[in-house]
Amino acid sequence: xxxxxxxxxxxxxxxxxxxxxxxxxxxLREELAxxxxxxxxxxxSCGACTVLLDDKALKSCTMLACQAEGHQVTTIEGMANxxxxxxxxxxxxxEHGLQCGFCTPGMIMxxxxxxxxxxxxxxxxxxxxxxxxxxRCTGYHNIIKSIQNAxxxxxxxxx
Amino acid sequence: MTFIGKSIKRVEDKRFITGQGKYTDDxxxxxxxxxxxxxxxxxxxxxxxxxxxxxxxMPGVVKIFTGADVAEINGVPCGWQVDFINGETMKEPKHxxxxxxxxxxxxxxxxxVIAETYGxxxxxxxxxxxxxxPLPAVTDAKAAMEEGAPQVHPDVPGNLAFDWELxxxxxxxxxxxxxxxxxTTLEFINNRVVPNAIEPRSAIGHFDTSNDKYTLxxxxxxxxxxxxxxxxxxxxxxxxKVRVVGPDVGGGFGSKIFxxxxxxxxxxxxxxxxxxxxxxxxxxxxxxxDAHGRDHRTKAQMAFDxxxxxxxxxxxxxxxxxxxxxxxxxxxxxxxxxxxxxxxYTTPLIHVHVNAVFTNTNAVDAYRGAGRPEATYLLERxxxxxxxxxxxxxxxxxxxxxxxxxxxxxxxxxxxxxxxxYDSGDYHxxxxxxxxxxxxxxxxxxxxxxxxxxxxxxIGFSTYIEACGIAPSAVVGALGARAGLFESAQVRVQPTGKxxxxxxxxxxxxxxxxxxxxxxxxxxxxxxEDVDIVHGDSDAxxxxxxxxxxxSLAVGGSAIVKSIDKVIEKGTKIAAHLxxxxxxxxxxxxxxxxxxxxDKSVSFGDVSLTSYVPHNYPEGLEPGxxxxxxxxPANFTYPFGAHVAIVxxxxxxGKTTLKRFIAVDDVGNVINPMxxxxxxxxxxxxxxxxxxxxxTIYDDSGQLxxxxxxxxxxxxxxxxxxxxxxxxxTPCPHNPLGVKGAGEAGCIGSTPxxxxxxxxxxxxxxxxxxxMPITSEKIWNILNDDSGETEE
Ligand code: FES
Ligand code: FES
Numbered sequence: 001x002x003x004x005x006x007x008x009x010x011x012x013x014x015x016x017x018x019x020x021x022x023x024x025x026x027x028l029r030e031e032l033a034x035x036x037x038x039x040x041x042x043x044x045s046c047g048a049c050t051v052l053l054d055d056k057a058l059k060s061c062t063m064l065a066c067q068a069e070g071h072q073v074t075t076i077e078g079m080a081n082x083x084x085x086x087x088x089x090x091x092x093x094x095e096h097g098l099q100c101g102f103c104t105p106g107m108i109m110x111x112x113x114x115x116x117x118x119x120x121x122x123x124x125x126x127x128x129x130x131x132x133x134x135x136r137c138t139g140y141h142n143i144i145k146s147i148q149n150a151x152x153x154x155x156x157x158x159x
Numbered sequence: 160m161t162f163i164g165k166s167i168k169r170v171e172d173k174r175f176i177t178g179q180g181k182y183t184d185d186x187x188x189x190x191x192x193x194x195x196x197x198x199x200x201x202x203x204x205x206x207x208x209x210x211x212x213x214x215x216x217m218p219g220v221v222k223i224f225t226g227a228d229v230a231e232i233n234g235v236p237c238g239w240q241v242d243f244i245n246g247e248t249m250k251e252p253k254h255x256x257x258x259x260x261x262x263x264x265x266x267x268x269x270x271x272v273i274a275e276t277y278g279x280x281x282x283x284x285x286x287x288x289x290x291x292x293p294l295p296a297v298t299d300a301k302a303a304m305e306e307g308a309p310q311v312h313p314d315v316p317g318n319l320a321f322d323w324e325l326x327x328x329x330x331x332x333x334x335x336x337x338x339x340x341x342x343t344t345l346e347f348i349n350n351r352v353v354p355n356a357i358e359p360r361s362a363i364g365h366f367d368t369s370n371d372k373y374t375l376x377x378x379x380x381x382x383x384x385x386x387x388x389x390x391x392x393x394x395x396x397x398x399x400k401v402r403v404v405g406p407d408v409g410g411g412f413g414s415k416i417f418x419x420x421x422x423x424x425x426x427x428x429x430x431x432x433x434x435x436x437x438x439x440x441x442x443x444x445x446x447x448x449d450a451h452g453r454d455h456r457t458k459a460q461m462a463f464d465x466x467x468x469x470x471x472x473x474x475x476x477x478x479x480x481x482x483x484x485x486x487x488x489x490x491x492x493x494x495x496x497x498x499x500x501x502x503x504y505t506t507p508l509i510h511v512h513v514n515a516v517f518t519n520t521n522a523v524d525a526y527r528g529a530g531r532p533e534a535t536y537l538l539e540r541x542x543x544x545x546x547x548x549x550x551x552x553x554x555x556x557x558x559x560x561x562x563x564x565x566x567x568x569x570x571x572x573x574x575x576x577x578x579x580x581y582d583s584g585d586y587h588x589x590x591x592x593x594x595x596x597x598x599x600x601x602x603x604x605x606x607x608x609x610x611x612x613x614x615x616x617x618i619g620f621s622t623y624i625e626a627c628g629i630a631p632s633a634v635v636g637a638l639g640a641r642a643g644l645f646e647s648a649q650v651r652v653q654p655t656g657k658x659x660x661x662x663x664x665x666x667x668x669x670x671x672x673x674x675x676x677x678x679x680x681x682x683x684x685x686x687x688e689d690v691d692i693v694h695g696d697s698d699a700x701x702x703x704x705x706x707x708x709x710x711s712l713a714v715g716g717s718a719i720v721k722s723i724d725k726v727i728e729k730g731t732k733i734a735a736h737l738x739x740x741x742x743x744x745x746x747x748x749x750x751x752x753x754x755x756x757x758d759k760s761v762s763f764g765d766v767s768l769t770s771y772v773p774h775n776y777p778e779g780l781e782p783g784x785x786x787x788x789x790x791x792p793a794n795f796t797y798p799f800g801a802h803v804a805i806v807x808x809x810x811x812x813g814k815t816t817l818k819r820f821i822a823v824d825d826v827g828n829v830i831n832p833m834x835x836x837x838x839x840x841x842x843x844x845x846x847x848x849x850x851x852x853x854x855t856i857y858d859d860s861g862q863l864x865x866x867x868x869x870x871x872x873x874x875x876x877x878x879x880x881x882x883x884x885x886x887x888x889t890p891c892p893h894n895p896l897g898v899k900g901a902g903e904a905g906c907i908g909s910t911p912x913x914x915x916x917x918x919x920x921x922x923x924x925x926x927x928x929x930x931m932p933i934t935s936e937k938i939w940n941i942l943n944d945d946s947g948e949t950e951e
Contacts, residue, residue, distance in 0.1 A: 019278065021278070029185075033187070034178070035178070035181075035182075035184075035185035036177070036178020036179065036180070037178070038182070038357075038358070038409070039184070039359070039439075040357045040358065040359065040409075040442065040868075041442040041867070041868045042441045042442045042443055042867070043442065043867045043868050043869040045867070045868035045869055046357060046442075046868055048357055075178065076176075076177065076178035077177070077178040077179075079177070079178075080177055085176065085177070089176040089177065092172070092176050093168055093169070093172045093173070093176055094168060096166075096168070096169065096833050096834065096836075096837050098172060098175055098176065099410070099668030099669070099670070099837060099841060100175075100356070100357070100358065100407075100408065100409045100410040100667050100668030101171075101172075101174075101175025101176075101180045101407065101409070101668070102180075102182065102356075102357045102358040102409025102410060103357050103409075104175050104176060105178050108176065123881070124877075126876070127876040127877040127879075128876075128877050130875070130876035130877070131875050131876060131877050133875075133876070134355075134357055134868070134873060134875065135357070135876075136355055136356055136357050136410050136412065136841070136844075136845070136873070137357075137410050137668045137837075137841045138837060138840055138841050138844075139840035139841045139842075139843050139844030139845075139874075139879060139882065139905075140840075140844065140874075140875075140876040140879055141837075141840040141879075141881055141882055142837060142840065143876070144876070144881065
């Protein structure tokens with residue numbers, strides 16, 4: 001038995017039939033072939049699957065695809081504007097905020113939420129905000145710097 | 160134009176920051192099926208029967224395999240043989256692809272269910288009825304050797320895989336300890352940790368009926384090694400009929416070196432059902448089956464004279480192997496651990512003895528550092544404890560015992576008591592620099608002031624050496640390795656002067672696509688964009704031994720340099736012909752050959768084009784500009800460093816906060832400082848994690864009770880400070896780049912530094928020995944233990 005869902009992902013509308021038990025993350029990865037959103041755990045602990053749901057960071061493994069009915073989802077694939085990288089993407093590159101890259105999409109999406117609520121977070125605030133995202137490669141050091149760098153870029157762009 | 164020593168931004172970043180990385184689980188093949196493994200819930204159990212009749216009828220099921228179906232197939236092999244001290248052969252019980260009669264650890268695979276979707280495979284797996292007869296289990300290595308302990312493998316009496324010793328005569332070491340002015344003795348557990356790369360392991364097997372070729376996509380650190388083991392040892396299929404691809408891999412830290420049963424099952428199964436099969440671990444499966452790290456139970460003694468000079472060191476370790484010998488497992492507690500017990504010190508007498516023991520737990524193998532963190536922990540805990548006992552300054556005690564500076568050029572290097580010969584080293588400056596950075600001269604006063612106001616501050620030191628750039632094939636062969644540990648590289652100059660490099664190293668976060676390109680662009684004097692690094696595909700790359708043991712740059716990079724040299728040598732012949740000059744009169748720099756003392760020159764691009772359009776060409780010279788090389792290192796490389804941790808322990812809660820972490824590492828020459836720093840950061844976090852929060856917990860029945868990200872505690876962003884790092888540079892004298900390797904350093908030095916710092920903080924209470932991980936619960940219990948002397 002499948003159910004119909006319609007939702008918007010990265011500004012584009014999709015209508016699909018899915019099994020009711022399909023998680024949002026599996027819908028994105030398998031139905032829409034958007035594999036930038038990753039699965040790192042089975043306990044909603046790692047944050048590799050983080051996307052924006054109506055501009056709020058959400059672990060897409062904690063939600064059924066059918067619960068996203070009518071919502072707007074943004075994934076890592078929707079962050080750049082054509083060839084123009086989002087300031088967070090640019091900053092992760094400049095500050096070497098990624099190594100294997102597996103946690104990176106989730107980190108960037110979570111940071112996007114943080115910066116939309118707090119344009120100029122302290123190191124402490126950044127660390128607290130990343131509490132739900134594991135990175136096993138970077139020791140977080142350069143991720144912190146990346147987010148600080150992006151915050152500076154974004155506030156410079158808004159003045 | 161030089162690219163060496165520059166923090167060039169990584170060329171691989173773009174695909175990862177835009178969500179276009181291609182990890183194994185991202186790959187979808189036509190007609191693909193999905194596999195789910197049924198795993199034993201018991202750590203030790205007889206399997207009386209496996210009933211798949213209901214499961215087979217479930218929707219979407221394609222095929223179910225059980226232990227009986229693969230009983231005739233070989234198991235996954237061990238790649239390193241360490242025999243008993245008495246010469247007896249190492250015990251090497253079969254590690255079957257699926258177990259048939261007996262499960263040896265919780266997570267042992269009993270059946271494989273293949274279905275049209277993963278959900279269907281999971282549903283069907285639930286319907287398989289396995290009749291288990293649970294048996295008593297043993298999870299601790301020491302307990303497993305005791306009389307009456309449960310027997311893991313019927314044919315391995317006493318559960319002993321092998322025992323091993325190294326160093327000076329035991330009597331001599333014992334005598335020195337007996338007669339010493341002071342002896343420090345510690346017994347400790349080097350806790351078992353889970354590597355936990357954030358990408359779970361994944362494998363896709365594809366048998367192509369059109370040409371009888373197999374393709375395995377797998378999250379591996381060494382595709383060629385997996386191919387070799389899979390073909391030659393497990394399935395007996397011809398190697399040239401198998402392609403192994405390690406696409407983007409989301410971290411490894413050792414756990415993705417090894418050849419796993421699931422890889423063999425998807426390949427074998429894909430031929431049985433003539434369709435591709437994908438398996439991706441769920442995190443709870445990763446906890447049960449990704450090879451774990453460490454798990455040593457050690458007693459060690461260090462003897463000193465009255466001035467604090469180390470006279471002797473003796474160590475005995477029970478090393479937990481888990482239920483099966485994983486690919487490199489026997490090497491870890493032996494040749495990567497015992498051989499490092501010289502440390503940075505002039506200790507004249509050393510003896511180490513290891514018992515490698517089977518238990519009903521998941522296999523233990525190399526995890527970031529592999530043996531060297533265990534050796535460093537042993538030495539550095541002893542050092543700080545000895546300093547405390549002898550009332551000496553811990554930094555001073557180390558300075559006193561450091562091996563004097565040597566560069567390996569004017570002298571042959573430093574011969575240790577435990578087989579290795581260090582290549583080059585200059586140990587005083589790293590510790591000196593670390594002390595400067597930490598502001599040591601003021602620290603003790605700050606600590607005292609803090610204590611007076613009720614705060615427990617502590618400082619901990621660690622100095623370490625590691626053996627990297629693994630490894631000279633003949634040497635490791637003599638030590639039991641069943642493989643060579645060289646690396647291969649092909650440098651193909653395209654007709655237009657663009658360069659494709661095929662490397663046998665594998666990048667899973669290390670940034671090879673940038674660092675290797677820097678070397679090539681630098682040596683050829685061409686733009687970085689003109690170089691492309693290809694790796695991870697056994698059909699594209701001639702051969703490779705992969706990435707582990709901090710070997711990629713020292714061994715893989717050196718192989719690239721060898722091929723570069725061959726290109727330049729041949730290019731010089733072509734240039735000489737074009738310039739109508741003799742080769743001796745030419746010099747190659749900045750992308751062109753110039754006749755010395757003139758402005759006559761020919762560019763790299765012109766020479767490469769000529770080599771492919773050889774109209775006006777040296778007689779007898781083959782066309783083309785494409786060279787392969789194999790590089791077998793002359794020795795290991797020996798990076799070293801000094802780490803210092805400052806912690807605060809909160810009395811009320813027992814919580815340890817890492818206030819500062821200072822790391823001064825010497826990894827030889829540095830190609831890309833940004834990437835090296837990143838490697839250090841990541842290693843530090845993992846080493847700190849082992850000290851403060853990580854560690855498996857097995858209950859008496861052999862269940863891994865903290866087998867999920869909810870239960871197993873790893874450092875999160877708010878558990879760590881920004882790191883303070885610096886380096887000194889002592890070039891490696893025996894490889895062309897002078898590099899030593901940086902991947903594991905952070906993880907090797909940091910663990911004892913943190914533990915030593917906590918012990919220093921607790922020293923006012925007379926506490927100097929707490930086992931890792933040092934959780935707040937442990938400290939709180941100790942501080943609140945009313946039976947002890949710890950009351951305020
Ligand atoms: S996959 Fe969603 S939190 Fe780990
Ligand atoms: S970059 Fe590998 S997990 Fe974060």
